[in-house]
Amino acid sequence: AQKITQTQPGMFVQEKEAVTLDCTYDTSDQSYGLFWYKQPSSGEMIFLIYQGSYDEQNATEGRYSLNFQKARKSANLVISASQLGDSAMYFCAMREGGTGRRALTFGSGTRLQVQP
Amino acid sequence: KAGVTQTPRYLIKTRGQQVTLSCSPISGHRSVSWYQQTPGQGLQFLFEYFSETQRNKGNFPGRFSGRQFSNSRSEMNVSTLELGDSALYLCASSSGQRGGRDPNTEAFFGQGTRLTVV
Numbered sequence: 001a002q003k004i005t006q007t008q009p010g011m012f013v014q015e016k017e018a019v020t021l022d023c024t025y026d027t028s029d030q031s032y033g034l035f036w037y038k039q040p041s042s043g044e045m046i047f048l049i050y051q052g053s054y055d056e057q058n059a060t061e062g063r064y065s066l067n068f069q070k071a072r073k074s075a076n077l078v079i080s081a082s083q084l085g086d087s088a089m090y091f092c093a094m095r096e097g098g099t100g101r102r103a104l105t106f107g108s109g110t111r112l113q114v115q116p
Numbered sequence: 117k118a119g120v121t122q123t124p125r126y127l128i129k130t131r132g133q134q135v136t137l138s139c140s141p142i143s144g145h146r147s148v149s150w151y152q153q154t155p156g157q158g159l160q161f162l163f164e165y166f167s168e169t170q171r172n173k174g175n176f177p178g179r180f181s182g183r184q185f186s187n188s189r190s191e192m193n194v195s196t197l198e199l200g201d202s203a204l205y206l207c208a209s210s211s212g213q214r215g216g217r218d219p220n221t222e223a224f225f226g227q228g229t230r231l232t233v234v
Contacts (some may be wrong), residue, residue: 002132043204047223091159095223103149103161103172104208104223 003027004092006107013082013114020067020104021077021110023057023092032096035104036066039089048090051075083113118143120209120226128232135194137229141188141209148190149223151181162205165190197228197233204228 006031025034026093036048050058058088059066067076079086087109093104121140129135139150149172150162160173165184176222184190194201 035224042227043206043230045206045208047224093159093223103164103174104151104159105161106151106159108158112144 003105004094004107006092006110008107010111010113012101013079013112015114015116016081018078018080019082019112020088021079021092021112022108023075023077025073025092025094025096026071026073027096029096032094034066034068034076034093035093036064036077036113037091037093038086039091039109041088045091049077079112084114084116087112087114119222120207122205122207122226122229124229125227126230126232129197130234131174131197132227133197133201134193135197135231137194137205137207137231138170139192139207139209139226140218141190141207142224145209145211145222146188146226147210148184148188149208149210150190150192151208153206154200154202159206162192162211172205186194194231199233202233204230 002095007022019084023106032053038048039044047068048060049061049064051068058068063080065078067078089109093110095104121139139148147166149164151159152162162176162180162183163170164172168184174217179195182192206225206228208223208225
């Protein structure tokens with residue numbers, strides 16, 4: 001079974017509007033971390049935001065916020081005030097366990113296109 | 117503070133050859149992980165090195181190997197290249213240990229090495 005599911009292969013959003021990218025995950029570990037990355041066409045994976053399983057508040061980093069619903073096992077990324085430079089692939093990832101030894105498991109990604 | 121540096125950025129190799137990719141982590145980070153990204157399989161974990169020791173390995177054949185040096189720089193080697201090895205290879209850097217910042221919050225990637233096997 002997939003551990004990270006991103007159900008939106010592609011999304012369009014108008015410039016300056018907000019957009020939500022969906023991510024659901026599956027784990028039996030109590031301790032885990034959820035990451036969102038942006039990958040432009042250049043290939044680099046750019047870290048956006050992190051949410052720990054024990055964090056009580058939703059993470060925010062500038063225009064990025066993570067809507068963390070633990071009971072539903074969802075970790076949606078919200079981008080406010082979209083910009084043309086936000087057009088890229090977006091990946092949700094999870095690291096299970098508390099030792100820091102585990103690998104990241106990635107979803108299949110969502111391609112976001114911001115339209116002027 | 118310099119980020120994660122991967123070299124070379126692009127490589128073209130012939131089937132049967134071998135290739136070595138390099139990754140220099142963020143200063144002070146001792147964990148380096150490698151990932152393969154292909155259109156068909158997405159992002160897949162190859163292996164992780166911490167303090168010169170491989171401590172986690174993904175499901176890849178033995179043709180894929182790696183090592184880490186005392187300065188935390190890591191190399192990944194692929195022998196007997198196959199067409200299917202064409203991919204973007206990414207490495208990620210983290211402190212990798214308890215104490216101070218929670219290691220679970222860190223995973224910074226380099227720009228990747230794009231390998232084409234012909």
